[in-house]
Amino acid sequence: MIQMEQSPPPALLLDKVDVAYRTRGRDMRVLSKVSIRIEPGEAYGLVGESGCGKSTVALTVLHTLPGNGHVLGGKLEVAGRDLRRLDAPALRHMRAHDISMVYQDAGRALNPSMTVGRQLLEVFEVLGQGGQEAVERAHAMLARVQISGPARVMASYPHQLSGGMQQRVVIAMALAKDPSLLILDEPTTGLDATVEAEVLDLVADLRRDFNSSILFISHNLGAIASICDRVGVLYAGHLVEEGPAQQVFSDPRHPYTASLLRCLPKAGLTKRKSALETIPGFLPPPGAIIKGCCFAPRCSMARQRCHDESPPAYDLGGRQSACHYHDHVDFIAGKDLRPVVVSAPAAARQPALALDAVSKTYHVGGQPLHAVRDVSMTLQPGQTLGLVGESGSGKTTLARLLLGLVAPDAGGRIELDGEALAPTAAERPTEHVKAMQIVFQNPDSALNRAHTVRHLIGRALSRLAGLRGRRLREEMMRLVGAVRLTERHLALRPRQLSGGLKQRVAIARAFAGNPRIVVCDEPTSALDVSVQAAILNLLAELQDQRQVSYVFISHDLGVVRYLADRIAVLYLGRLMELGPAEAVFTGPHHPYTEALLSAVPSHTGRRNERIKLKGEIPSPLNPPSGCVFQTRCPRKVGEICETTEPPMQSEDDHGIRCHIPRAELGRLTPAHP
Known part of the structure; x- marks a missing residue:
């Protein structure tokens, strides 16, 4: 009798999984009937806006949901083992040997008080190895992730390594135990284009070498397309589309997928030609009782059936779509684009900003460190200068010089509207300080969580514009309207806002003093493509209305190409x-x-x-x-x-x-x- 060889179980199987967070005595459902199957050696991408449930999927797989989170139903298996039936020791063993996770911020994933070597050796100690054998395996693992000089890196602390090097170390730690499933949660967010490409190449090589299955969570659709075999699209906790990555991205069969793709800046499209497309409305709140299709309130294709009847997952032959009208999804990119939104600025007699031979030298251990060297450039009123280059190229130092946070070396000169600026902000008159503002990458760090939006914007208007009483309230409402917020947002605190709304508050605060120059330091790098498009449109509209100039720092060259009029490429402090x-x-x-x-x-x-x-x-x-x-x-x-x-x-x-x-x-x- 011939025995048929059994195929191995899937690396990950979620079958109709429901997850909820219990809040105020009520279950708030965040995942609804989610089904995902990842075969051995397969890479699966998970995309969707913030709040759609992507990270909850990862926490569910790791069985590390917060205390108020629990699985309501469905099947959850890793390599054929039912996670819901494992006791605590078995779960710990599974996490130690079978599943690894690489988090978004490698700097936070590494302990700053311990050397890289000590942290990497801990992985092998958990696996029962120690001494010289563990050291040799650690060196070999660092070499596998293309780190030259493993001994030097192991003796370093995390802060002594670049962002790309930190991410390689975290990946080495994750792969040291040869896991059957590797979860990557936004592993390239915040990385430069070259470092991002290196990390993606590394993941692809290691996947081939280790035959690991991968669950790749990201809002970077290009990264997903370059790594993943299949992709799932989550919206409000529902898997609305799934299939081969290239098929899904080239021929989407759900309006939400098509809408995400249409939010991306297209080649040749700039702010002077058209606004970016956005997805109107907002995600439903967790636990919302949804009748019909969850995306219907934001869908331009929605008909009455969509509001009345929840769509099943239609089988499209190797892929599926939860849309009643999946055969009619229109993906004619650009058909609804608005006309020109930003006119070319009128010719000015003098530039809004001029730099002449600007340098900045620090002294470290008695040695000169040239962070910026002999940079000269101009920026006209109403123009955007895109500042690009790898980490360590001098972009942030140049921004700090413009804002007066550090003083330039003697001999350099920075002019605002033809008038020389004092070296530091403390020496500059109030008018010059008001004229130069900044929007930071992370609004969570930039906004005081203890205060309401009303207080944050009102304080800026009071200090920068000197407004009081009725004039302050009137200007606040005008400014709030300009950044597409409403009066109801004024009573909220930052923790109650989405990432996009928080960034709008940060932009409103920056514009409170009617600035001439706004430095935008990676303002969209951590945002979903839909929110990114809305923020870029907002910046373009404010520029057109106020003829403000931007210095826009970003590693996303597609975003830079859309918004920038001029581009400066920095390398090691030099303008290349x-x-x-x-x-x-x-x-x-x-x-x-x-x-x-x-x-x-x-x-x-x-x-x-x-x-x-x-x-x-x-x-x-x-x-x-x-x-x-x-x-x-x-x-x-x-x-x-x-x-x-x-x-x-x-x-x-x-x-x-x-x-x-x-x-x-x-x-x-x-x-x-």
Whole structure:
């Protein structure tokens, strides 16, 4: 009798899983009949807006829901074992051996008071290994995640490593136990384009080497498309679409998926051509009793049937969609785009902002550290300057110089509307301080959680604009309306707001004093694509109304291309390329810019061949001689790059600092949708 070989059980199986959080004596359902199956060696992506339940899925799989969270029903298995039937010791054993998780912020996942080596060795100790064997395995594991000099890294503390290096260490710790299931929760959020591409390549290589199954949670659709075989789309705790990643992203069969894709900045689309598409309305609150389709209140396709009858998961042959009208989902990108929203600024007699030979040198252990070196540029009223480059390139230092938070070196000059600014904010008159404001990356850190929105905006209006009484209330309502908030939001505190609403409050506060320049430091990097589109539209509209200029720092080149009029590319404190946005994107490019553009992932699956840079950005304490980029440059021409700093070649207002003749520099079109 021939015995049939049994196929291995799925790495993860969720079958009609319901999860709720108990609040004030009532179960607030956050996952409803969610079914996900991940086969051995398969990578599965999970996408959706914040609050849709993505992280709850991960916590459910790990069996680490908060104290008030519990699984109401359904089947939950990892490698064939029913998690709901395991006792506490069995669960601990499973987490120690079978499941690993890589969190969004590697800096928070690592203990700052312990060396990297001590933390990595703990993993092997849990597995019953110790001594020299554990050290050797730790070195080998760091080498597997492409970390050179493992001994040096193991002796370092987390703060001594770059963001990309920290993420590699966390991935090494997660894979050290050879898990059958690896959960990645937003592992590339906040990383530079080159580092993000390296982490994604690393995950793909390690998946192949270890044959691990992957649950990849992200709002970065390009990252999901580059890694995952299949993708599931969550909305309000419901799995509304599932199927092969390339199929889902190229031919969505649910209006919510199509809406997410249409929120992305498209190649060639800028603020001067059209607003970005957004998804109207808001997610239903957790525990809301929903009749009919959960997406119907926000869906442009919704008919009466959608409001009355909950759609089943229609089988579309290898994929599924929970939409009654899945055959009619219209994905004609751009058909509803609004006309031009931002007019070109009128010619000005003088720039709003001018930098002349601005440098900043710190002294560390008696050695000079050149954070910014000899930067000169101008920004016209109503224009946006996009500031791009890897971590450590000097972007944040340059922003701090503009705001007067640190003083530039002697000899440099910063002008606002033709008037020289004092080196520090403390020395600047009130008018100059009001004229330069900032919107931070993380509104949670920027807004005092103890105060209401009314207090936060009112205090800014009082201090920056000197308003009191009725005038303050009138200006507050005008400002609140300008950032698309309502009067009911004024009584709320930041913890009661979504990420997008908190960022709107931060923008309102920055505009309270009618600034001339606003520094936007990664203001959309942690936001979903739908919220990102709304914030970018808001910034563009405020710029058009007030002729304010932006210095926009971002690692998302698609966002920069949409919003920026000019782009400055920094590397190790040096300005490597500066020019009109379209010229910088279409080329010719500096080799560093070319590498940045090649690293941008696309949700369509189309991607330029990535130009890999050698090693990490050098320490500014010991910068390379000659061209500062020569140690990593894939197009290094010879000894001249090592001995002589290249001049800035400028043509048609487009400057490139490189020894390679302009006619021989590359042209690369980013593989955007």
